[in-house]
Amino acid sequence: MNEKRDLFLSTAEVYLDYLERPAVAAKWTEPSALDEFTVAGLAGHTSSQITSAAAALAAEGDERPGKDLFDHYAQAAWATTGIDSEANTGIRDSGENLAAAGHKELCATTREALEQVRTALPSAPADSRGATSTWDYTLPLDDYLVTRTVELVVHGDDLAHSLPADPPAYPQAAYDLTFHVLTRLAAARHGNSALIGALARSERAPGTVAAF
Structure with missing residues (x-):
């Protein structure tokens, strides 16, 4: 498999x-x-x-x-x-x-x-x-x-x-896969810049970057 x-x-x-x-x-x-x-x-x-x-x-x-x-x-x-x-x-x-x-x-x-x-x-x-x-x-x-x-x-x-x-306690690979999917969906919803700000620049993080 x-x-x-x-x-x-x-x-x-x-x-x-x-x-x-x-x-x-x-x-x-x-x-x-x-x-x-x-x-x-x-x-x-x-x-x-x-x-x-x-x-x-x-x-x-x-x-x-x-x-x-x-x-x-x-x-x-x-x-x-x-x-x-x-x-x-x-x-x-x-x-x-x-x-x-x-x-x-x-x-x-x-x-x-x-x-x-x-x-x-x-x-x-x-x-x-x-x-x-x-x-x-x-x-x-x-x-x-x-x-x-x-x-x-x-x-x-x-x-x-x-x-x-x-x-x-899921396998780390399951979390990694989930992060990949949710990050793609969050970026599609809020824009790449919003997601970068939320993850790397707290001073300009938007109120939410929720995927759903």
Whole structure:
């Protein structure tokens, strides 16, 4: 396998070990660090990064048109609309639904999905495509796994802040990949100069360079 596939698997394993902690179960029905998300819903949404990868690998003959990684982010409705938009309420509802059976069941479902990915991924062709069921396009499989890895890193941190507890200890390569994607998105949103100022010149840093 290549580096992106290996990194997704190792990042997903760290997340799943974190999800299985009793501290997550103890906070299950409480509000999370994200507006309008319970801890359960946030955990469900984060786990869906693994279950959606399993579903993508099981799909055959996807005829949806292709996009590249940063086109995906540029047009993603959840990234360009408020938390009450249809896209974002749908994400929250989906996360809550996936977690509705409880902490133990979500852990088992996610563990099963990860094993399916671990089995299927080594033999997936280099030109494979990947997507979630709600998208009207696909990405190259390895880029699709990049989006899943970034989601696991970002939402794993959200989950840690919801407990609160130390964040998952993801591989440094997962953080490096996430920084690369978020930096590109922040520069596209705010401009290269704003990002340089924020990172290197505190005296002229803008109020925010958030990627989303």
